[in-house]
Amino acid sequence: MRLPASYDWTFLYWHLIRFTGESPLGHSGCLDMKTLYATKAGVPLRTVAKRPMPTKLLPRRRHTHHALDDAVEQAELFAHLMARPGPGSPR
Template identity: 50%
Template sequence: MAKQEIYVSTDIEADGPIPGPHSMLSFGSAAYLADKTLIATFSANLEPLPGAAPHPRTQAWWEQNTEAFAAVQIDRQAPETAMPAYAAWLKALPGKPVFVGFPASYDFMFVYWYLMRFAGESPFSHAALDIKTLAMVALKGDYRDAVKRNMPRAWFDHLPHTHVALDDAIEQGALFCNILAEVRRSQDSAV
């Protein structure tokens, strides 16, 4: 029997647009079943990469968001410690992990790079879902129009979006499950 999929909503905070020259400062993951059951969470604040430096535009954003920046400074871990622990957590989930992000292209790029560099593997393989793409399908519109302000309010639970990675992962995971439920209802009614 095939293992169920576990939707791992993940949000990262970084000091630049790409990993390597810039560092992932924090990440949080919330593992959901398709029915929106939250089964586990994982988060870590990371020490910057040696030789990496903040991008000026990202640094300017952090200077405007001092509370969020203070949050990513607490209990920082070396990536060599945090990423193997994260890989083990992913492998211990009761199903196959599927990365979920908003946008997946940004968050997955950092998480995959860090997992491969510091854990030597990615339990996600290349399985990554983009919430914005799913919303585009549900809204039957264009990708660039699938932004939060154009999404039905019923898709949003009353959860905070704080730029603290775990808070945002939980909030975005609930959004993903709500959109997925609507898409599946729509498919069922079309049959």
């Protein structure tokens, strides 16, 4: 899993402002799966990786390194994470 999206977002936002003078995406907010899992699982961000995640969250697709396959795999993981209850949620 990659670093939290805020690192990538800061880089992207700076370049949009620097080279175009504006951001068509606005200026705030981002959500990445690593941070989403850490928040919902109640674990430190530094411990998040796919291997220790519960099997029921992981995509059933094999990782192929083909862009479309990987995008579908990531979408499946995101859907599973969004459906997972967070801390304090009724189970």
